[in-house]
Amino acid sequence: MVRAGFRMLLSGEQDIDVVTEARDGLEATRRIIAANDAARILILTTFGLDEYVYEALRAGDSGFVLKDDPPEQLIAAVRTVAAGDALLSPAITKRVIKQFARIPRPAPPEELDEFTAREKDILRLIADGLSNTEIGQQLYISETTAKTHVTHILQKLGLRDRVQAVVLAYQTGLFDRRSTAP
Numbered sequence: 001m002v003r004a005g006f007r008m009l010l011s012g013e014q015d016i017d018v019v020t021e022a023r024d025g026l027e028a029t030r031r032i033i034a035a036n037d038a039a040r041i042l043i044l045t046t047f048g049l050d051e052y053v054y055e056a057l058r059a060g061d062s063g064f065v066l067k068d069d070p071p072e073q074l075i076a077a078v079r080t081v082a083a084g085d086a087l088l089s090p091a092i093t094k095r096v097i098k099q100f101a102r103i104p105r106p107a108p109p110e111e112l113d114e115f116t117a118r119e120k121d122i123l124r125l126i127a128d129g130l131s132n133t134e135i136g137q138q139l140y141i142s143e144t145t146a147k148t149h150v151t152h153i154l155q156k157l158g159l160r161d162r163v164q165a166v167v168l169a170y171q172t173g174l175f176d177r178r179s180t181a182p
Helices: 003-011 025-035 050-059 069-080 090-102 110-114 117-127 132-140 143-157 160-171
Strands: 042-045 063-066
Touching: 003 069, 025 042, 025 050, 042 069, 050 063, 050 143, 050 160, 063 069, 063 090, 063 143, 110 143, 117 132, 117 160, 132 143, 143 160
Parallel strands: 042 063
Antiparallel strands: none
């Protein structure tokens, strides 16, 4: 019944077509990514359990929202993920960052040594959760230029989306405020 309600909500949007739904989001994610690794997947669930979230991200999801998030947030999340960006429900973001802060940190990827100062700045802003528009405003560049930089960063690091970039930044401690504070 809940899925039917969300289907009706999303189907009421002119720019959204609901083509299917799945009861087992993790299994569906694995199958979809196996068939098309460029697919964009948004998980909508009642489970805010950390392990479920981490497994969903490892499986290749680009977004994760909770069923108790406001309807407008779900609609915006669908559009965000469809546009190629990624997101986590605000209720989950803090827990994910906190969990990754506790994990022993691997060395940053060697590809970072070849990043320009601008690319490092943009990666830092991605890790802070800024959108392309916000990155552009912060660095006084156009949104298109910011998006181009983000695309190059993801390609250089072999990452699918922004969520993976944020995870990488936090896992490796790239922008640990304690180590970069004056």
